[in-house]
Amino acid sequence: MIVKQGKSISVFLTMIMMLILLPLTGCSKRSKIGEPRDNIQAAEEVFSIGVNAYLWRASLDTLSFMPMLEADHESGTIFTDWAVNPNDSNERSKIDLYIIGKELRADALKITVHREAMQNGSWVEIAPRPDAAEQINSAIIIQARLLRRDNAPVTN
Secondary structure: OHHHHHHHHHHHHHHHHHHHHHHHHHHOOOOOOOOOOOHHHHHHOOOOOOOOHHHHHHHHHHOOOOOEEEEEOOOOEEEEOOEEEOOEEEEEEEEEEEEOOOOOOHHHEEEEEEEEEEEOOEEEEEOOOOOHHHHHHHHHHHHHHHHHHHOOOOOO
16 A cells, blocks of 8 residues: 555656656747748857758768768868779879868868879879869869758748
């Protein structure tokens, strides 16, 4: 009988606590239903990752075909490891990417492409293709804009 009494007291106290705490959930500030939120503005700002979220995600997506050596969202840096050209096994490249701006703009990215060729059994640095960094930059910006568009608030 004592166990049942203790159990019923526990249930009773739980119900009292719920009755006290339930009305407090209405005290939080919440936007009205149907009120548009400025998701684009919010994502443009820096929150916990330190850089523009769209540029960060688009950079990772765009460079995902290369092995990652380091990716730091706080500083906005991505360093890939060497990746051998699938069309020419005597050539390899790696990329250093810095997100230097907080807005979704092409000049918020600094991209350096390194390229090496196999000569006499060792890798020798050669000039990267002239438009390689610009092509990567364009691909990232296009991807970032698509991500932003897909996260835009729905308006009627």
